[in-house]
Each structure stands twice: as structure tokens, then as C-alpha cells.
Amino acid sequence: MTTVAAEASSPETAPAVTDLRLIAPAVGCWAVTVVGVVAPPTVTGSVTAMTGVVAGVGAMAVRRGGLRPAVAEVVLILVATAGITAGFGTAITIRAAYVAASPMAAPELVGHKVTAAVTVVDDARTLRGPGPPRVRIAVRAAPVRSGGAPVAATLTAPQDGWADLVPGQRAVAVVAVDRPYRSDLTAAALRTTTPPRAVAPPPRHQIWATAVRTRLAELARRQLPAAESGLLPGLVVGDTEGLPDDVVDEFRTAGLTHLLAVSGANFAIIAGAVLLVLRVCGTPRTPAALLTMVVLGCFVVVVRPSPSVVRAALMGLVGLIALVAERRTAAVPALAVAVLGVLIIWPAMAVDPGFALSVAATAGLIALAPPIRTWLCDRGCPRVLAELLAVAVAAQIVTIPLVVMIAGSLGPVGVLANIAVAPAVPLITVLGTLAAAVAGVSTVTAAVLVRLCEPSLWWMVRVADVAARVPGATIAVPDGVGGAALAAVVVLVVVFAVRSVARAVSRSARGSPPGERRWSPVRCWSHVTAVWQHDRRERPTAPAAGRRRLPGRTRDGRRPRRGDRRGRGRRPAGDPRARR
Incomplete structure (x- = not known):
């Protein structure tokens, strides 16, 4: 099942073939993983058995023969999808049953205190609200006396003593056990009011990563104003602890919150910069790809794994493997493989809103950004501006239903704000990453790189401030599944209306006199930009x-x-x- 997309701007360009066969397995595995996370193991086992029966019946039909080639191809894809889905269903059933049978999830512990050994999984997140400062930490915990294996849990603790712990560090504390906040393979929600005891040192690689993050934050505080100093670590390594609350609120209102979490854009910028430098220096293809893979691995350790980071890292790995194999990488199979890899390693991410938004935005960039860019370029829009507009519009369109379902609000100014800050993001990412890398060797060089980021950081803060003050920047809408369905219908209606208007304008333009079309400034500009196309497939x-x-x-x-x-x-x- 393939679709042929004609991306050529000249008759001699061969049509590009997009392989869609991995979409069905990715969707099926994601669906059965969601069922396994939120439903009891018996329900997941029933769904897994049904998919296994479908796979067996389909395999018998194919083996018996007598099917037409087109039907046989569809049946084979159905059999493969059902078989992979059954495997994922079996794995998530075993995982959910293991969590439910762990000592930390025992019903008799709910509402009681217990001495638990906890291992920190992610950095502490400061909680906003009245009372003493508190943090929430993702941990793996187990009662000390039970001797059972640790399972995933969330810990709410005072900031004193707990905020300084880094991933991989172990401690002992007396905690109150409660039921988990939501169904995400978390065994319990823990609370403590005392500092940690018997704290073990963190792993060596986490010591190095924490040192890199700390040096970057210290440099930013010494060299930049308050808002910009907290924004630089957030954009480069995802460390938003030093960002003022008012700036966070402005970024959320302006639709720029996704920039504060390391995503696929950061990996693409860093991988592209590293590959460009290595290729300019004459490094062969395979060593360049391997060195880039090492750099991306170090970057993952520094920024701490998150849904968007894991998905982006796996997509980068798939692209580098294809580069070494000297074959063109298809974006859709790469995204499907990344989704499957994330669900294999971290099945709880199947219900994570950030991961869903990341995958949806990437799919939108793959499916919608190229035609939007081509449409804008054909109407005289400069290519650089067309790229920015296409990326911002495509990402916003596909994520609107998910944002409505999760947050119950819409930000109409988000597209314009993302377009305004788009030129500053690559510069900050490259210079900030270089500053973090060289800070341990030369503080002066790192300080110069940080100061070079100041104009771009100032621009982003000003854009967020202006966009957040626009009347109607955030509109409250119904949330939940109903709100998402309504938003999807509205988006489809708007897209089809804009497409109809564009076709009408194109037909009227074709009916204009030849001389007028020949000397139109917009048409002349499109001819000028066509000469400077960097894509070989689009050169005249x-x-x-x-x-x-x-x-x-x-x-x-x-x-x-x-x-x-x-x-x-x-x-x-x-x-x-x-x-x-």
C-alpha cells in the first residue's frame, strides 16, 4: 500500500513514493498499548487474543491461496499488523500485571506510611501554589521490608533536600502511600514531609550531565538579564527551573511553550550542524554519521529523556542508519519506527499528552508542510518565508484537536508568534549548545557565545510578551473528546474553504490576459525565486x-x-x- 506523491516542479522529476505500510502497525500497537495502560489486564488480554485470532485466520487464508494479488497484499498487511499488535498486547499485559502485583501497589498500603527506597528517574519539578515550596519527582520505589523490585511512582516532597537529587540517585524516606493520580503504569502516588536519608551518589554520566547543565545556567545568570538567563537553559537543555513564572505564563498564552521542551527541532538543528561541519572537513559518510550519533547520544543524556526527546532521538537514529546504508530515508516510516521504539521501551508514553502532541506535529510537518510551502511559493511568496509559514501552520493545524482535548483552550496568535520567533531558534540552539560544550574548557569562550545569544533571546521574550497581551490571545472552548471532535470538524471546514478559495483564485488568474500575467510582480518574483532553489528536484x-x-x-x-x-x-x- 503505497501512495505516489508528485513533488516535482519539472516534468522530468521522478515521482516520490511514500511508504505507508508501517502506519497501520504503529497505530495498532499504540491503540493496544493505551488499552493495556488504562484498562485491567483481563481486558487487554481479551483484545490481544482477538488480534491473535485475526492474524492466524489471515495467515491461513494467505497460505491457502486463491486470492487476487491486490487482495493478498491487503491481507498480508492486515496479518502483519494483527501479529505485531498481538505481540505488543502480550507485552503490555505482562507489564501491567507486574505493576499491579508489586508490593507498592498493594491496597492495604493506601493511606498508610511506609519506609521506601526510591530511585530518582527525572529532574524535580517545582510545584506552584500556596504553602512551602514543594517538588514532584518521578521515581522508582519499593518498600524496604518487602524486598520487592521497584516500580514507577510519583513523589511529592519538600524542596529542601529533594530538589538537588539527579536522575539515578537513590535515597530512603518515610512516605505516605496513595493511589496514583492517573493510569500510566504508576503504582502509587507518594508524599513525604522530611528530607531524604541515606542518599547514594549519582551515576558518573549523570554527574557529568548535571555539571554541564549547571555551568550553562551559571553562565546565563552572569551574562544575561533575568528573563533571558532563565530562557537560555530552557531552550537548549530543557532546564526551566530558573525561568520566572510570568515569562512561563506569557509563553503558554502565546503558544510558545513547546520551545521550552527539547524536541525534534533541537535534534534536527544539532545533527545538521554537526554533519555540515564534518562533511566540510572531509569526513567520510560513515564516520560522520557515527560521530553525529555519538553527539546526539550525549545530548540525550544532558537534556534528560522526555517523550519528545526520545521520539526525536529515535527518528535521528533511523535517519543516520539510512544515511550509512546510502538509501533515501522516508519520513513516514521513520516516524512509525520511532513510535514503535518508544512504545517498546516506555509503554506509559502511549497516554502522555506531550508524546501525542510531538507525534502529531511531526506527522503534520511531513504531510502538510510541503504542499503548503509549494502553494505559497507558486503564488510568489519567498521560499524562506514560505518554509516558516508552512511549518508553523502545519504544526498548529494538526495539534488543535489535541490541545482542545487536553487544555480546553485555543491560541489564535500562536501561528504568528511561532513565525516571529522561528529565525531565532536555530541560532540559540547552536550557540547555546556550543557554550554548554566548551564551558568546562574555556569560560571566556562560553561567555562570548552566551552573549551572542542575547539579541535572539530578547526578541523571543518580547514576542511572547506582546502576543500574550493581545485581546483574545487565549479562547476557552469545550475540552475532552467532544471538544476535540468539534475542533477537528472546524479545522476541516476551514481547510476545505481555503482550498476552494485558492482554486477559484487560480482559475481566475489563468483566465487573465497573457501580458498581464507575464509582467505581474508576483509572477516575476516567483520566476526569480525558482532560479535560486536549493533542492535539486526543483531546479529549472x-x-x-x-x-x-x-x-x-x-x-x-x-x-x-x-x-x-x-x-x-x-x-x-x-x-x-x-x-x-
Whole structure:
């Protein structure tokens, strides 16, 4: 099941083939993982058994034969999807049953205190609200006396003593056990009011990552104003602890919160910069890809794994493997493989809103950004501006239903705000990452790189401030599944309306006098931008009649067939240069 997308701007460009066969397994595995996370193990087991039966019946039908080729291909894809889904269902059933049977999830512990050994999984997140400062930490915990294996849990604790713990560090504390806040393979929600005891040192790689993050935050505080100093670590390594609350609120209102979490854009920028430097220095393809993979791995350790980071890292790994194999990577299979890899390692991310938004935004960029860019370029829009508009509009369109379902609000100014700050993001990412990398070697060089980021950071803070003050920047709408369905219908209606208007405008333009179309400023600008296309598939090619003829070939570049008189040195009939 493939679709042929004609991306060529010239007749001689071969059509691009997009492989969609992995979409069905990715969707099926995601669905069965969601069922396994939120439903009891018996329900998940029933769904897994049904998919296994479908896979078995389909396999028997294919083996028996007698199916038409097209039907056989569809049945094979169905069998593969059902088989992979059954495997994922079995794995998530076992995982959910293991969590439910753990000592920390025992019903008799709910409402009681117990001494637990906890291992920190992620950085502490400061909770906003009245009372003493508190943090919430993702941990793996187990009662000390039970001797059972630790399971996932969330810990709410005072900031004193707990905020300094880093991932991988172990401690002991007396905690009150409660039921988990939501169904995400978390065994319990823990609370404590005392500092940690018997704290073990963190792993060496986490010591190095914490040192890198701390040095970058210290440099930013010494070299930049308050708002910009907290924004730089957030944009580069996802550390938003130093960002003022009012700036966080402005970014949320302006629709720029996604920039404060390291996502696929950061990986794409860093991987592209590293590959460009290595290739300019003459590094061969395979060593360059391996070195880039090492850099991305170090970046993952520094920024701490999150749904968007894991998905982006896996997509980068798939792309690098395809680069080493010297074959063109298809974006859709890469995204599907990334989704499957994330669900295999961290099945709880199947119900994580951030992961869903990240996958939806990436799918929108793959499916909608190229046609939007082409449509804008055909109407005279400069290519750089068309790229920015296409990325912002595509990401906003596909994520609107999810944002409505999760937050119950819409930000109409988000598209304009993202377009305004788009040129500053690559500069901050590259310079900030370099500053974090060289801060341990040369503080002066790192300080200069941080100061070079100040104009771009100032611009982002000002854009967020102005966008947040616009009347109607955030509109309250119904949330939940109903609100998401309504938002999806509205988005589809708007998209089809804009498409209809665009077709009407194109038909009217084709009906205008030739002279007017020839000398239109917009049309002239489109011809100018077409000359400077960087994509080889979109470069203008000379007409066949004006190309240099090669010996023994016809005008269209083909070798003459037997009996073709044009291949014997004679010119076609009617040519004024033909011999008489």
C-alpha cells in the first residue's frame, strides 16, 4: 500500500513514493498499548487474543491461496499488523500485571506510611501554589521490608533536600502511600514531609550531565538579564527551573511553550550542524554519521529523556542508519519506527499528552508542510518565508484537536508568534549548545557565545510578551473528546474553504490576459525565486530542444531504436535546417 506523491516542479522529476505500510502497525500497537495502560489486564488480554485470532485466520487464508494479488497484499498487511499488535498486547499485559502485583501497589498500603527506597528517574519539578515550596519527582520505589523490585511512582516532597537529587540517585524516606493520580503504569502516588536519608551518589554520566547543565545556567545568570538567563537553559537543555513564572505564563498564552521542551527541532538543528561541519572537513559518510550519533547520544543524556526527546532521538537514529546504508530515508516510516521504539521501551508514553502532541506535529510537518510551502511559493511568496509559514501552520493545524482535548483552550496568535520567533531558534540552539560544550574548557569562550545569544533571546521574550497581551490571545472552548471532535470538524471546514478559495483564485488568474500575467510582480518574483532553489528536484531545467545533442542520441536524450531515421544523422521532416 503505497501512495505516489508528485513533488516535482519539472516534468522530468521522478515521482516520490511514500511508504505507508508501517502506519497501520504503529497505530495498532499504540491503540493496544493505551488499552493495556488504562484498562485491567483481563481486558487487554481479551483484545490481544482477538488480534491473535485475526492474524492466524489471515495467515491461513494467505497460505491457502486463491486470492487476487491486490487482495493478498491487503491481507498480508492486515496479518502483519494483527501479529505485531498481538505481540505488543502480550507485552503490555505482562507489564501491567507486574505493576499491579508489586508490593507498592498493594491496597492495604493506601493511606498508610511506609519506609521506601526510591530511585530518582527525572529532574524535580517545582510545584506552584500556596504553602512551602514543594517538588514532584518521578521515581522508582519499593518498600524496604518487602524486598520487592521497584516500580514507577510519583513523589511529592519538600524542596529542601529533594530538589538537588539527579536522575539515578537513590535515597530512603518515610512516605505516605496513595493511589496514583492517573493510569500510566504508576503504582502509587507518594508524599513525604522530611528530607531524604541515606542518599547514594549519582551515576558518573549523570554527574557529568548535571555539571554541564549547571555551568550553562551559571553562565546565563552572569551574562544575561533575568528573563533571558532563565530562557537560555530552557531552550537548549530543557532546564526551566530558573525561568520566572510570568515569562512561563506569557509563553503558554502565546503558544510558545513547546520551545521550552527539547524536541525534534533541537535534534534536527544539532545533527545538521554537526554533519555540515564534518562533511566540510572531509569526513567520510560513515564516520560522520557515527560521530553525529555519538553527539546526539550525549545530548540525550544532558537534556534528560522526555517523550519528545526520545521520539526525536529515535527518528535521528533511523535517519543516520539510512544515511550509512546510502538509501533515501522516508519520513513516514521513520516516524512509525520511532513510535514503535518508544512504545517498546516506555509503554506509559502511549497516554502522555506531550508524546501525542510531538507525534502529531511531526506527522503534520511531513504531510502538510510541503504542499503548503509549494502553494505559497507558486503564488510568489519567498521560499524562506514560505518554509516558516508552512511549518508553523502545519504544526498548529494538526495539534488543535489535541490541545482542545487536553487544555480546553485555543491560541489564535500562536501561528504568528511561532513565525516571529522561528529565525531565532536555530541560532540559540547552536550557540547555546556550543557554550554548554566548551564551558568546562574555556569560560571566556562560553561567555562570548552566551552573549551572542542575547539579541535572539530578547526578541523571543518580547514576542511572547506582546502576543500574550493581545485581546483574545487565549479562547476557552469545550475540552475532552467532544471538544476535540468539534475542533477537528472546524479545522476541516476551514481547510476545505481555503482550498476552494485558492482554486477559484487560480482559475481566475489563468483566465487573465497573457501580458498581464507575464509582467505581474508576483509572477516575476516567483520566476526569480525558482532560479535560486536549493533542492535539486526543483531546479529549472533547460528545454529538450536547447540541450546539447550527444552522438548517437535523439533530441530527448534516448538512444535511437532500430528503424528510427532520426538517429542516422537526418533531421525530422519540416526542419528548416534539413538537407534538400
